[in-house]
Amino acid sequence: MQLLEFTDKGIYCPVADAYIDPWRPVGKALITHGHADHARWGHRHYLCTVQAKPVIRYRLGRQISISTLDYGEAIVMNGVRISFHPAGHIIGSAQIRLEYKGEVWVV
Known part of the structure; x- marks a missing residue:
């Protein structure tokens, strides 16, 4: 089994x-930053950086389940050990x- 693979969902x-x-x-979404082409509505749970959370909440709504x-x-x-590291793109953006x-x- 590969660690990462490309599917029709991402x-x-x-x-x-x-x-x-x-x-x-999807059930679990790891989000690199708050732009619309990366953070989309409809996932069961979101995981992002502390700094990205306000942007994602503003865009997608307060009702979403989100951890940071x-x-x-x-x-x-x-x-699988997962960590976020500064990407320098926008506030809160991360490489995962x-x-x-x-x-x-x-990524």
């Missing part, structure tokens, strides 16, 4: 069962690093 991490900036509704991480902070989903069994991807 970039998918099957081990973590999460998508990066998905373009169709600080830059460099990590969360583990089904053994995924680590699993020695394999590392940055």
Whole structure:
């Protein structure tokens, strides 16, 4: 199984069962930043940086389920270590690093 694969919903991490900036509704969406082509409405749960949350909430509504991480902070989903790192694009934008069994991807 690959750590990341491209699907009709977006970039998918099957081990973590999460998508990066998905373009169709999914259960878990890891969001790089608040622009409309990256943060779309309809996902069950969103994960983004602390700084991106206000933009995403403003755009998508207060009712969305959203969690945040600080830059460099990590969360583990089904053994995949996920962290957000500054991208320098807009406030709160991030590169997402995924680590699993020695394999590392940055998106």
